[in-house]
Amino acid sequence: MGSDSRERMVRSAASLFRERGYSGTGFREVIAHSGAPRGSIYHHFPHGKAQLAEEAVRYAGDFLNAGILAATEGGDAASAVDAFVGWWRQVLIKSGFRAGCPVVAVTVESHDDAPQLAAAAAAAFDRWQDTLATGLGNAGVPDDRAGRLARLIVAAVEGATILCRAHRDVAPLDDVVAELKALAREAARES
Template structure:
């Protein structure tokens, strides 16, 4: 699953085959067919679940620190590291599969929606813990995930992290202001 997620983020869904995943992972050829009898669609669904959980877990760890701005920073920082480490070749595996989802495999879109929802839920939980109302936290979490996904695409196109850095500054400011506004309302 990790290898599939890694390859999807660089090559997309259509550009990644079972042979590629086997070569990248070093797993025996028969094991991929044994563990994923539903074929490439099943592998992609599981890879998106893995990627969704992995990123959400990193965000949730930062939330435990009690600072929602730090959680936002951790979420954005993870994507920045992916971009820079891959020389801007890797992006989001969830987005890569989503844009290639086909009507014959609706479970791909469902898995993508679930992964994005995990990220939004993790961010919203941190914002609520920091003092935001649930409704405001939900809106901010949607803004954060959407902004970071868009900035990631811009960074890959420009082969430069400045778009993500600018989005990070703006999002951290929005979160700080939202938290201050909640305190004033009370």
């Protein structure tokens, strides 16, 4: 029971960070969203909101990484791009463009008093890049180029997600994806 409520709180925090950001999400909202018992949040996260946020970032990073990993196995270079983008597109549309990346939300609001948040975000971004680079490499992109291209994919998609939220339209993401897929295919052909 305890571990279930803990996991619900971590998932709820990640979901709320996507829409409200780190500063706009408090323990009260996490408890209400997760349905967890009121006192359990302090039991499971005795070091406070930063501890909850760190675990929510890890959860979000692992969740998306698992999807990327599954989608890049045995695919072509463009499928690595699709693997990273598909979920974001869905989140944007389903949320009415209110939700973005919880890792970005925590990153841009990280404070000097909680350096573990930036470290957790960097680890999530690195994991995504590594998984994408492996998928690109398996599709024939040379290793040095695969790493750089993976970083470009993460940066471009995160930026496009922000543009989509501002414009309330998926066109920026679709445009970025088309260009990234062309780059990925070209990189695979050059090897």
